[in-house]
Amino acid sequence: MMQHEPCLHLVTCEDWDAWKCQNEDAKVIERSILCSSFWEDIELYVKVCWPIMAMLHMVDMDEACMGVIFEGMDQMVEKIKEILAEEVDGEEMFQQMNEFIQAWWLMMHTPLLATTFLLNPKWFSKSPNKDGEVMKGWKATLNRVGRSAMEKTQLKAQLSTYIGLQGSFGDPEALDDMQKLSTVSWWENYGEDTPLLQRLAIKILSQVCSASACERNWSTYGFIHSVKRNRLQHEMADDLVYVLSNLRLQSRKEASYVSGPCCFWDVEEDLTMEGHIEVEMDVEVGDAEAM
Structure with a gap:
């Protein structure tokens, strides 16, 4: 089944016809969804944005990746250029995207x-x-x-x-x-x-490039030590964060973690990205061990 079939079903059902009579924008939405060129553009945008998302995910990992960012940026730009080379206005599109990429690089680049x-x-x-x-x-x-x-x-x-x-x-x-x-x-x-x-x-x-590990820990701490549980002592809150974090790690070794109704119960979106990032980026991530 194609990925956009649910959207096609949305604008062909009876409920949509009833709603369309009451909303003027519905016809524009329906015309876009039923247009093949609309989905061709969407597929192109996904292809172009995927190397960027892969790069962002790479620098957001909890592993030492300082040594691969410089090369990773070059590979990302080349991948986007390769994708757009097949398009009619690909060169112009690449120039526009490259301006944003270079601005991003200047913002994050350090010696x-x-x-x-x-x-x-x-x-x-x-x-x-x-x-x-x-x-x-x-x-x-x-x-x-x-x-x-x-x-x-x-x-x-x-x-x-x-x-x-x-x-x-x-x-x-x-x-x-x-x-x-x-x-x-x-x-x-x-x-x-x-x-x-x-x-x-x-x-x-040995340096990591992201504070995501700390932020996730803070998020867990905030979940436990909330407004409703503000009477918890620091020692008890620390112990609960420790237990919850280790339960997450332990659960990933069980078969039920990758199948069943509770699969990927904690970080489903992160694991979904990790399953694809290696394909798009040739640089090796996590080749350095933190000191």
Whole structure:
């Protein structure tokens, strides 16, 4: 069954005919729903918006994804460009969308995102050190984290060691593990020759990009410690939040969680998105372990 059949049934039932006589806008709505070009436009909008939603969902996850945002944005733009290339006015549509995307990127972009792209070994083959925007972000980060002129000089020298694959970075195992290990694990195993850069890479690549985990916990706390239950002591409220959160985690391991009347009882919409995001985005999410 096609996804828009329920809408088609809506404007062909007897109840609709009765309501249409009393509402002038009903004819416009009916004409749109019954028009094939309307649904073609809707399908195009869904295709174009899906990479954006996938990107938003990726940065909203509870896992360390700082090292994939820079590349993820490029892939998102290319995916949208590829989709619109098949349309008659695709180039003009892409230019309009790209203006909004670039404005969004300028709003969320920080030097740390460029630095994590530079220090993520998974993108080493893309030569991020030759990208002007990336190196500008690296210099801004360097000026922020360098506590002295000597430390900044040492970080610059150690970055050259990493870019040139000198020392332990040039070991065959290190090159092979660039794509196998998480970014943090890779730096822990092969960054001993550059201790300052190793510490910086592990620190920033372990960062999450969203406060969603805290917000969900606050939401749970607000559900328990509501106006009707404002006499709860803090200790009791904390214990109830702890119990509810762990019940959610425990329930996900049961078969009834993915089937039956109570399937996905806690975060159905989140899990629905997670089931599709991997298909649209090629970047790896969650490859770094939080410190």
